[in-house]
Amino acid sequence: MTSPLLADIDHELGCLAPRGYMFGLHIRFSRPVRRVCTYPSRWIQTYTRRNLGIGDPMMIWCMLNEGAIRWSDLTRTACDPLDVMGQARQFGLTFGVAVAHGPVESRSYIGAAHDSREFTDGEIARMVDLLRAGHDHLDRTTALRPILVEALEAISCGMTYDQACEALGISRTALRYRLQTARAALGTEDNAQAIRKAIDLGLMNSNTIAGISKGFPTGPEG
Structure with missing residues (x-):
């Protein structure tokens, strides 16, 4: 709207x-x-x-x-x-x-x-x-704070929660909080919707699926 x-x-x-x-x-x-x-x-x-x-x-x-x-x-x-x-x-x-x-x-x-x-x-x-x-x-x-975009980027390239926490240097609780905050800011119900909306809004680069270009590891979501 x-x-x-x-x-x-x-x-x-x-x-x-x-x-x-x-x-x-x-x-x-x-x-x-x-x-x-x-x-x-x-x-x-x-x-x-x-x-x-x-x-x-x-x-x-x-x-x-x-x-x-x-x-x-x-x-x-x-x-x-x-x-x-x-x-x-x-x-x-x-x-x-x-x-x-x-x-x-x-x-x-x-x-x-x-x-x-x-x-x-x-x-x-x-x-x-x-x-x-x-x-x-x-x-x-x-606008999304950079730390929220980073959390979405980590999940977007297929990292597990444990991998994302290690790459970002934060606890699992902090990661969940950042993802929850990002979803709320974007008005979405789950991480996949938040990632898609962030890409549509130009907050993340769909060509690299964001964090892949940073050398994040990939794996099934945990």
């Missing part, structure tokens, strides 16, 4: 960007924890089918910078070998702005489009405020 704050941000962005917007929060392991896109469906289909994301100058700018830039300025300074911006204009995304906020390992962004005019300085400043609010809000609601 979308929180009231995020729902309000979605609504205001919809009012600010009449040709649609893309709103991504906390890019972790190459994908945002939350993403909303209201661009025209035909443009979304074209963008997806042609894999334009790999060369989108707006997304590249957002990953390399914080702040805001109008698309008109971006097209004068950035390379666009796939002509993403040119193709977007064919679908009515004529004017726009890119906004980015947060550390590079958990960057959030907004791309907003207008079909008839440039966004004003005031509108852009408001989008910056909305992005910061969404970034901070979701960070609080999805």
